[in-house]
Amino acid sequence: MTTQASTTAYPSGAGGGEPLLSVRDLTVTFGRGGRAFTAVDHVSFDVQPGQTVGLVGESGCGKSVTSLAIMQLLPSRGNTVSGTVSFAGEDLLSLSDAQMRDRRGRDLAMIFQDPLSSLNPVVPLGTQVAEVLQRHKGMKNAPAQKRAAELLDKVGIPDPTRRLKEYPHQLSGGMRQRALIAMALACEPRLLIADEPTTALDVTIQAQILALLKELVQDSGTALIMITHDLGVVAGLCDEVNVLYGGRIVERAGRHDLFARPRHPYTGGLLASIPRLTEERGRRLTPVPGSVADNIPWDHGCAFAPRCASEIGVCRERTPELVPDRPELGADRLLRCHNPLESNPLDDAPTTEESGA
Amino acid sequence: MTNPGPAPDLTPGVPTPSTTGATTDPTPDARRHGALGALADRKKKRIDALAEAGTISSEEGVSLWQSAWRRLRRDPVFLIGAVIVLLFVLVAILAPWLAPHDPRARDLIGQVTPATPIPEPQPGYPLGGDNAGRDMLSRLIVGSRQTLIVGVLATLGGLAGGLVLGTLAGGISGWVDTIVMRIVDVMLSIPSLLMAFSIAALFARPSQWTVILAIAIIQIPIFARLLRGSMMAQRHSDHVLAARALGVRRPAIVFRHMLPNSLGPVIVQGTLVLAVSIIDAAALSFLGLGNPDDSIPEWGQMLGKAQTFFNTYPHIAVYPALCIIVVALGFTLMGESLREALDPKSRR
Ligand SMILES: Nc1ncnc2c1ncn2[C@@H]1O[C@H](COP(=O)(O)OP(=O)(O)OP(=O)(O)O)[C@@H](O)[C@H]1O
Ligand SMILES: [Mg+2]
Numbered sequence: 001m002t003t004q005a006s007t008t009a010y011p012s013g014a015g016g017g018e019p020l021l022s023v024r025d026l027t028v029t030f031g032r033g034g035r036a037f038t039a040v041d042h043v044s045f046d047v048q049p050g051q052t053v054g055l056v057g058e059s060g061c062g063k064s065v066t067s068l069a070i071m072q073l074l075p076s077r078g079n080t081v082s083g084t085v086s087f088a089g090e091d092l093l094s095l096s097d098a099q100m101r102d103r104r105g106r107d108l109a110m111i112f113q114d115p116l117s118s119l120n121p122v123v124p125l126g127t128q129v130a131e132v133l134q135r136h137k138g139m140k141n142a143p144a145q146k147r148a149a150e151l152l153d154k155v156g157i158p159d160p161t162r163r164l165k166e167y168p169h170q171l172s173g174g175m176r177q178r179a180l181i182a183m184a185l186a187c188e189p190r191l192l193i194a195d196e197p198t199t200a201l202d203v204t205i206q207a208q209i210l211a212l213l214k215e216l217v218q219d220s221g222t223a224l225i226m227i228t229h230d231l232g233v234v235a236g237l238c239d240e241v242n243v244l245y246g247g248r249i250v251e252r253a254g255r256h257d258l259f260a261r262p263r264h265p266y267t268g269g270l271l272a273s274i275p276r277l278t279e280e281r282g283r284r285l286t287p288v289p290g291s292v293a294d295n296i297p298w299d300h301g302c303a304f305a306p307r308c309a310s311e312i313g314v315c316r317e318r319t320p321e322l323v324p325d326r327p328e329l330g331a332d333r334l335l336r337c338h339n340p341l342e343s344n345p346l347d348d349a350p351t352t353e354e355s356g357a
Numbered sequence: 358m359t360n361p362g363p364a365p366d367l368t369p370g371v372p373t374p375s376t377t378g379a380t381t382d383p384t385p386d387a388r389r390h391g392a393l394g395a396l397a398d399r400k401k402k403r404i405d406a407l408a409e410a411g412t413i414s415s416e417e418g419v420s421l422w423q424s425a426w427r428r429l430r431r432d433p434v435f436l437i438g439a440v441i442v443l444l445f446v447l448v449a450i451l452a453p454w455l456a457p458h459d460p461r462a463r464d465l466i467g468q469v470t471p472a473t474p475i476p477e478p479q480p481g482y483p484l485g486g487d488n489a490g491r492d493m494l495s496r497l498i499v500g501s502r503q504t505l506i507v508g509v510l511a512t513l514g515g516l517a518g519g520l521v522l523g524t525l526a527g528g529i530s531g532w533v534d535t536i537v538m539r540i541v542d543v544m545l546s547i548p549s550l551l552m553a554f555s556i557a558a559l560f561a562r563p564s565q566w567t568v569i570l571a572i573a574i575i576q577i578p579i580f581a582r583l584l585r586g587s588m589m590a591q592r593h594s595d596h597v598l599a600a601r602a603l604g605v606r607r608p609a610i611v612f613r614h615m616l617p618n619s620l621g622p623v624i625v626q627g628t629l630v631l632a633v634s635i636i637d638a639a640a641l642s643f644l645g646l647g648n649p650d651d652s653i654p655e656w657g658q659m660l661g662k663a664q665t666f667f668n669t670y671p672h673i674a675v676y677p678a679l680c681i682i683v684v685a686l687g688f689t690l691m692g693e694s695l696r697e698a699l700d701p702k703s704r705r
Contacts, residue, residue, distance in 0.1 A: 071602055105604035117595035122617045132603050183603060
């Protein structure tokens, strides 16, 4: 294995203050020995209080595994997790099961991709929302139900008192995700991890849910880790973006900097695949060619090389390190590339401003 | 506005690890134990398949039962089974009023002679009498009660035991799981009727209760393995992960999030077990391991007593045997079609 640019190379976040969550060299390996597979490889990033950080990358790049590792929700056997995850000064990885259980739902919460299967099908909605309040706030059932109705109301579920008695299958997909958001935010956690919260929903509902998340997170000052494979989602939501490829961070930048000047060819490809309102009709979206199956191992070069348009000889010989990028392109940018993009691939670049803050 | 457009080469995937379920590979065992092992192997496979079926389907929640019901309503096999079961239950409940005579009264004792030990059918006694001069029809009708009581109680007993063991194994896992499942597998590898005989024979005074106990015990491992299998699958389900992500405590996870969602297959198995219990109870009584007091009629016991006269009067064996077969068939038809209706593979 290559030696990584470790903790020292990582610049402290833009906010300057003490980060709420600080992930350092997080590594998750499934299996052992010859068949070991490193799904997350020395991932480091910070989340400031109230900040929204995006984790972006295509399917299988390790986004969910990263978030499950932070939450300590990976299966108890069959994987090894190393590195540190410090949350408000505590290393979560060294907490006991019981201590971690107390923090989940109260200090950090998570919402998942599929809102239907994330709800218990045989328990009424009210009981499920109240359960969190009873667990972490020691509320009795009656006041917890009342509070649950308020929470459902807050996430925009009409007629919440009646909904409390309904079962998940009686709700629409968007409403289920709203209910899950209500549950996750019930105890006002300081960090929310949203793992592709809109992927299973149709497009109009997606926009509503994202708007809701943005509003709630801003109102309550909750920090948010937004996991997505869609840079369009990032554009409207995230302050800072980490682009993952093959389990490693390949680029990190502030949102505006990233959209104005993508540096990693993979980021460039992702950006080019966002459909935009301003572009002329009929222009084909340009997805990143190839698939994850083409990856080469990081040990022998850049995993993205086989799919990369700007590949040069060194890409298959030497593993690129994650190093600070040119400061004139934005503060605290990190990049892992031998031959970065020198200009925005979208020459007609009206980018973030219209999808703005 | 944000524009969550389509991401052409990115397919959303669920990262849940493959549900390992209850597939402890039984093949080496099977090879070692030969025929017995193969039997246990087949039993286990059936149980595990059912456990899986219930799990996949529970994702759709209550609507699953609704869709199953919609299919069942039009399924003739289910309807035949349901009618038989309904009639049987009604007869058992209303037996004292339906029976034309007191099943204990020796009305026809005058006709019982060493030459003709069994009274012929006659007006008022359409099926004739038995060797004690009691009305055959009344005894069959009232006998349904014993069958129902034994079948239901034995099934409930097995269910209760299986729930406890299955919840321990599937809910706690680790070494508790290992120990419980070893015991269960050993029990499953013994032919169940043989085990029921052995248990019933342990008691000095056989009675209805020893029959119930023996049959309940042999059903425990089936329910336990089934429940454990579907709980294991639930453990890896999204909603359990979501509940864990909210910090829900272990007991609540097990009892509120895993157990209720695991019960579907257990309910289906319950109907099938009722049929088996009824046949096994009859078998035990037939062999004299049941209630020795024949003033309380019981089909298996009637069948046993009929052996002596079988050559000359086969009908007194045929009637109770038919009752047993039809009722067991009713429960089996119902259970099998229920199982099929809930099985996502047959639904497509
Ligand atoms: N329990 C597990 N055992 C073995 N490998 C796993 C396990 N969970 C995930 N993986 C592997 O880890 C890699 C990263 O998976 P992960 O679920 O994090 O991807 P993702 O980025 O969330 O993708 P998606 O967009 O599809 O959700 C995948 O290659 C996957 O096969
Ligand atoms: Mg994922």
